[in-house]
Amino acid sequence: MEKFIRLDGLVVPLDRANVDTDAIIPKQFLKSIRRSGFGPNLFDEWRYLDVGEPGRDDSLRPLNPDFVLNQPRYRGAQILLARQNFGCGSSREHAPWALLDFGLRTVIAESFADIFFNNCFKNGILPVVLPAAEIDALFALVEATPGCHLVVDLEQQVVLRPDGRSLPFAVDPFRRECLLNGWDDIGLTLRHAELIKAFEARRREQQPWLFA
Amino acid sequence: MPQTLYEKLWQDHVVHQEADGTALIYIDRHLVHEVTSPQAFEGLKLAGRKPWRISSIVATADHNTPTDHWDRGIEDPVSRLQVETLDANIRAFGALAYFPFKDPRQGIVHVVGPESGATLPGMTVVCGDSHTSTHGAFACMAHGIGTSEVEHVLATQCLLQKKSKTMLLQVDGVLGRGVTAKDVALAIIGRIGTAGGTGYAIEFGGSAVRSLSMEGRMTLCNMAIEAGARLGLIAVDEVTIDYLRGRPFAPQGARWEQAVVHWRRLRSDDGARFDRVIEMPAAAIGPQVTWGTSPEMVVPVDARVPDPASEPDPVKREGMERALRYMGLSPDLPICDIALDKVFIGSCTNSRIEDLRAAAAVVRGRTVASNIRLALVVPGSGLVKRQAEEEGLDEIFRAAGFEWREPGCSMCLAMNADRLEAGERCASTSNRNFEGRQGAGGRTHLVSPEMAAAAAIAGHFCDIREWL
Ligand code: SF4
Numbered sequence: 001m002e003k004f005i006r007l008d009g010l011v012v013p014l015d016r017a018n019v020d021t022d023a024i025i026p027k028q029f030l031k032s033i034r035r036s037g038f039g040p041n042l043f044d045e046w047r048y049l050d051v052g053e054p055g056r057d058d059s060l061r062p063l064n065p066d067f068v069l070n071q072p073r074y075r076g077a078q079i080l081l082a083r084q085n086f087g088c089g090s091s092r093e094h095a096p097w098a099l100l101d102f103g104l105r106t107v108i109a110e111s112f113a114d115i116f117f118n119n120c121f122k123n124g125i126l127p128v129v130l131p132a133a134e135i136d137a138l139f140a141l142v143e144a145t146p147g148c149h150l151v152v153d154l155e156q157q158v159v160l161r162p163d164g165r166s167l168p169f170a171v172d173p174f175r176r177e178c179l180l181n182g183w184d185d186i187g188l189t190l191r192h193a194e195l196i197k198a199f200e201a202r203r204r205e206q207q208p209w210l211f212a
Numbered sequence: 213m214p215q216t217l218y219e220k221l222w223q224d225h226v227v228h229q230e231a232d233g234t235a236l237i238y239i240d241r242h243l244v245h246e247v248t249s250p251q252a253f254e255g256l257k258l259a260g261r262k263p264w265r266i267s268s269i270v271a272t273a274d275h276n277t278p279t280d281h282w283d284r285g286i287e288d289p290v291s292r293l294q295v296e297t298l299d300a301n302i303r304a305f306g307a308l309a310y311f312p313f314k315d316p317r318q319g320i321v322h323v324v325g326p327e328s329g330a331t332l333p334g335m336t337v338v339c340g341d342s343h344t345s346t347h348g349a350f351a352c353m354a355h356g357i358g359t360s361e362v363e364h365v366l367a368t369q370c371l372l373q374k375k376s377k378t379m380l381l382q383v384d385g386v387l388g389r390g391v392t393a394k395d396v397a398l399a400i401i402g403r404i405g406t407a408g409g410t411g412y413a414i415e416f417g418g419s420a421v422r423s424l425s426m427e428g429r430m431t432l433c434n435m436a437i438e439a440g441a442r443l444g445l446i447a448v449d450e451v452t453i454d455y456l457r458g459r460p461f462a463p464q465g466a467r468w469e470q471a472v473v474h475w476r477r478l479r480s481d482d483g484a485r486f487d488r489v490i491e492m493p494a495a496a497i498g499p500q501v502t503w504g505t506s507p508e509m510v511v512p513v514d515a516r517v518p519d520p521a522s523e524p525d526p527v528k529r530e531g532m533e534r535a536l537r538y539m540g541l542s543p544d545l546p547i548c549d550i551a552l553d554k555v556f557i558g559s560c561t562n563s564r565i566e567d568l569r570a571a572a573a574v575v576r577g578r579t580v581a582s583n584i585r586l587a588l589v590v591p592g593s594g595l596v597k598r599q600a601e602e603e604g605l606d607e608i609f610r611a612a613g614f615e616w617r618e619p620g621c622s623m624c625l626a627m628n629a630d631r632l633e634a635g636e637r638c639a640s641t642s643n644r645n646f647e648g649r650q651g652a653g654g655r656t657h658l659v660s661p662e663m664a665a666a667a668a669i670a671g672h673f674c675d676i677r678e679w680l
Pocket residue numbers: 274275320321322341343559560561620621624625642643
């Protein structure tokens with residue numbers, strides 16, 4: 001997993017609540033057995049005027065000019081600004097894979113759905129929760145400021161606005177450590193292999209029916 | 213100190229705990245399907261790792277499999293490759309049980325687990341699928357995980373977790389005639405919202421919940437994720453134990469007796485403290501119909517489509533307006549005046565035998581309305597299908613003009629050929645009405661099996677209570 005320490009990036013605002021994982025990456029693209037290549041189909045139904053299918057050349061498809069990701073001023077964005085309950089719906093990790101493949105490394109929102117939130121950390125994406133009032137202010141700022149950049153600093157746990165104001169955010173110490181170092185969870189867990197074996201042996205003895 | 217059911221389950225599975233409370237949780241049952249597992253097996257292979265305990269794995273193919281013309285195999289090559297990849301992975305690594313495409317016991321993973329007895333009380337159950345919350349009906353700590361976590365569980369038999377807060381959803385009283393577990397679930401989501409349960413483990417309690425069959429309880433826990441909760445829970449009682457007795461993977465003989473003693477403790481202690489308690493009187497719940505593009509956009513069938521103009525919150529109002537545009541509905545339209553194009557009875561929410569019996573009872577001797585282009589019944593598993601056929605339910609559906617299909621996820625998410633065309637409107641017993649969920653541009657209304665059946669006959673929504 002790629003480390004996440006500090007990101008100075010262009011912000012794209014997606015002004016909708018309850019953006020679900022079906023919208024982030026529609027189901028027909030879940031048929032892929034790979035982890036990459038989902039970027040062109042991020043927000044597929046909103047981004048294009050026709051219906052996408054796996055295997056098609058997306059660069060030939062008609063774009064929806066009204067959709068924010070298609071507007072030239074947001075090209076190259078690395079930070080997605082969103083509303084409440086972002087990423088609700090299914091557990092598909094294809095959603096963070098698509099964000100990442102598109103080039104987005106962080107999502108700033110008022111709140112996230114649990115599984116999506118968790119999946120982000122496994123893929124080097126930092127989900128940042130800020131209070132509603134700050135989110136409102138950021139939407140206004142981004143709308144009003146062409147080329148608006150924010151700095152997301154995981155070490156300091158702050159989002160820095162261009163006017164110098166810094167917005168602190170909370171993150172689990174353990175997840176923060178993993179992201180800062182780009183650690184692989186599996187490797188970390190396997191350090192406890194002896195503990196797992198002992199736990200399993202005890203469990204097998206006490207509740208043998210679980211091991212049929 | 214009195215403990216909640218969730219706290220007992222949590223405590224029973226902690227292998228190790230970090231200073232910040234992140235815990236290593238042992239996983240008893242790992243359900244696997246074709247969509248969210250290929251990259252996990254691939255990762256395992258690349259790292260030169262093996263599954264920690266293959267006897268924890270139960271696998272099936274469900275999302276991509278066609279529901280008709282099984283003789284032709286899987287015609288979509290991309291879907292076929294994904295299913296074949298699962299076949300190859302299970303062959304290479306092994307599993308306790310695998311129900312591949314066309315196996316008589318194949319079906320939706322959340323139907324197959326419980327019916328085979330692979331889901332047992334007190335287990336941690338995970339699957340790369342958000343509706344894993346279904347298994348909480350058996351007092352399991354059961355929740356969906358992403359593909360990285362699928363790989364993590366394969367490699368370590370554990371997950372890194374933070375303890376959730378606890379919520380008790382108390383539904384007391386008697387459910388009215390025609391009011392089902394699905395309606396209770398939708399009414400709860402309407403009340404607390406799709407983010408209302410975020411960060412919580414929801415335990416469903418109260419006399420109305422106790423009165424539900426295991427199948428109804430599964431429907432309720434299935435929808436916990438739509439309320440934002442990763443997991444739903446229901447305590448063990450005689451209904452749970454009766455359901456499990458004799459199932460293929462349930463313990464037998466002396467082990468069964470030993471297990472039952474253990475299982476009976478799987479309930480919240482009297483006086484246990486929950487972080488949040490919500491009471492929903494059963495009598496106040498009517499049959500529900502969603503009108504928008506989120507499960508929280510729901511009203512009773514005798515209500516009207518709400519008017520965004522009366523919503524004070526601007527973000528919510530915008531969302532309502534967008535939803536109404538997408539759904540092609542105008543404010544104040546009576547729900548019963550909404551005409552339909554398709555009807556889908558199926559999905560891990562409502563495709564079990566009792567769901568099919570309930571729908572068949574409504575359909576019996578009647579005919580699907582002429583404006584309905586397709587009325588589909590998709591049993592949740594091969595065993596459900598066989599049982600239904602033994603009872604003659606397939607004949608009732610076919611005679612009325614329904615199509616009777618092979619098991620799978622089907623039009624719940626339309627990864628196979630079963631889908632809505634743009635603009636088509638569907639009464640569906642599934643769990644998500646997001647934009648495009650059942651096909652790009654398709655319009656989904658979530659309802660109970662009885663309500664879907666009645667809507668197929670009438671051609672529009674109608675109040676099932678007037679039919680009984
Ligand atoms: S039936 Fe629908 S919700 Fe259930 S597992 Fe299949 S796709 Fe997911």
